[in-house]
Amino acid sequence: MAESKVIERINAPVELVWSKIGNFAGLKAGAGIESVEYKGEGVGMPRSIHLSVGTVIERLDHYDPEAKYYGYSIINEDSPLPFLNYSATVQLLENEDNTTTVEWTGTFEPRGIEESQAKTLAYNMYTNAINGTRLELESD
Secondary structure (H helix, E strand, C coil): CCEEEEEEECCCCCCHHHHCCHHHHHCEEEECCCEECCCCCCCCCCCEEEEEEEEEEEEEEEEEECCCCEEEEEECCCCCCEEEEEEEEEEEEECCCCEEEEEEEEEEEECCCCHHHHHHHHHHHHHHHHHHCCCCCCCC
């Protein structure tokens, strides 16, 4: 299994960051995402992320708002992303200076591309999500 991990700091309190990045049902269209559909709520809920190249279906596997932690996996075999057995976790940590550290980690088997390319793709996906949250919160 390959792993990709991003650790970034956001200059906002952990509760505020969690309200954005911790909302599994909060993903919106934009930046390559045409639309997102949600079914149900809580652990086990799927979200379908429609991209121009196909649909990625993710399932919320773990959710702990007290610990500011959740985990999810890609559950459709026909996902356009080059990953097999993909799962990821998002963990927020409160810093003493009222900032937040975001740790986003994914594990997977590369499908159809080199491991280094798959790691870079996952790294860029996580970095883009964190940067989007950072821009939204730090511009307020």
